[in-house]
Amino acid sequence: MSRLLAVAANTFRETVRERVLYNLVFFAILMTLSGLLLGQLSIRQDEKILKDIGLAAMDLFGVLIAVFMGTGLVSKEIERRSLYPLLAKPLTRGEFFLGKFAGLAFTLLVNLAVMTAGLYLTLLATGRRPDPGLLAAIYPILLGLLLVVAFAMLFSTVTSSAMAAVLTVGVAVAGRFTDVVRNMREVAPGTPPWLSEALYSLLPNFRNFDFKDRVAYGDAVGGDVLVWVTAYAVAWIGVVLGLGLASFRSRDFQ
């Protein structure tokens, strides 16, 4: 466990020393602040717009960080051969792989915390009540980001970082339109039913992590819903990380 934590701590250090992280966080905060301008253009919707844009910024830039850093976590190590001296030490491949995941998960948590603080400060600065209900939308965003990282790591064990990024973005986008996938026969009648069902089953439904609208309108999200979403995320992350780990364990480093 101490070795896994050592890898996680080092991965966190690696990610916080990446300049791209700060660029993305900067743009996320900029996007949140842009909600102030857009809010002024609307009639009595300014608070909702501010929340909408703030949560959307967290989601969008969180996914970008998860994809670009997640795909590099393992594939760059393989391409640059920086994992060679580490795997010769008493560090199992499982500890290395899961430590990498834990390190980036912590980075995403810190990022979301910073962006959340930015959103609350913006609300406070404009004389609005800092709504704790926002956290019920932010927590599922974090779960969705962790699932994106799991996919990024799975793909990066079998292909280059560039291809892994393309595939991860594909899953993250398609996962938000799983209903379209399921009903694709309506727009493409020739599609075999088994194909649409198979695609639907193979993709996680990222809509399950999306409570932005509900929260922005001030609707409460029940604790039982959050428990279900957590279980859904844990199950998917477990399966995807398990596949990634199996692939990482079985490969040769030529």
Next chain:
Amino acid sequence: MSEPLALVTTGLSKSYRTGHIIQGRRPALQDLDLEVRTGEIFGYVGPNGSGKTTTLKLLTGLLKPDRGDARVLGEPLASRAWRFRAGYLPEHPYLYDYLTAAEYLDYAGRLFGLAASVRRERTRSLLALVGLERSADLPLRRFSKGMVQRAGLAQALVNDPELVILDEPMSGLDPIGRRLVRDIILGLRKAGKTVFFSTHILSDAEALCDRVAVLRAGRLLKVGALGDLLRIDVEHMEIFVSGVAPDAPGLGAMRRERVGDRLRIEVEERELGRAVAAVEAAGGRVLSVQPVRQTLEDYFFREMGAATGGAAAWGEG
């Protein structure tokens, strides 16, 4: 009683997949049987592509063998226990360039479960050992290739290992760095450690090794002490003289060639007295006399050069 063994391989074999559509397999290492004794410096030599790095990657778990087995420090290859007692430097190491040298060594120490105070002390002493104490807080991205190589060697020693496995440890080093690494390797033997290192630079193997294994095309060609592999008897005498013309009488059939304003003469050991007398008789002066023995390079070229063009394959790598 037999000597304790640090490393034993039995029939260790590995092949790589080739081709995309029609797949085949290219053997990289075939049936390697090798024994490395505790406390010796063991050189693993061969031209590029002979299977040296493949062997080291099999031993360190980066590759999985097709067949065969190994025991390292008395433990099965798959065991984690021996990894606490071994160190490894890969060929052309890439160390995290966002860390400083001191941070990297500290991280390496954490992977061995070393206490913070031990890590601090090891980091300080190892960076001093490899001549990087003044660069301890410099990011590795600012290191030259030779400095990275030396930092790589330091990380291989962070756990005070009993067995050190080094893949081309002199690669990318300038003469001062090479001397430093040579001294470190000799120091490790003095401290009772076992060093198993691969190289294609034969002079390094010759200067350091108690025994060497010669590898060719994935097969073990020969293992033994240098004295057993090489003809250690004097092959001939080499005399440098001045003030003598190449066609001076008395030199007879002795092989000779002009080197600048000097003359180099090769003679059999028993002919040495006659050659010196002939030079003096011709009014010349003997500058130096030295016995010439076979080198590992001579051995290597003799064993594989003629048959396979191996000499041509012996490039830098």
